Amino acid sequence: MKPSNSEIVVSLCANGPLLVRGAAVIRDEAGKEHPVTRPVVAICRCGKTSRAPWCDGTHKLIRIANP
DSSP states (O other), X not given: OOOOTXXXXXXXXXXXXXXXXXXXXXXXXXXXXXXXOSSEEXXXXXXXXXXXXXXOSHHHHHHHHOO
């Protein structure tokens, strides 16, 4: 699905991040705004990323360590 110019699309990746298309900014739980500079960004869901709120792939290591 391709978003229109004003549409924001959020997709859930199984055992992975949220993919956000079309957003200009992401606001975290503390209210801090993170500018979006790419058409699609991955938002961490596992809580273990070193680049919050962005996904850094740590969920893959967690899944391997805890199958």
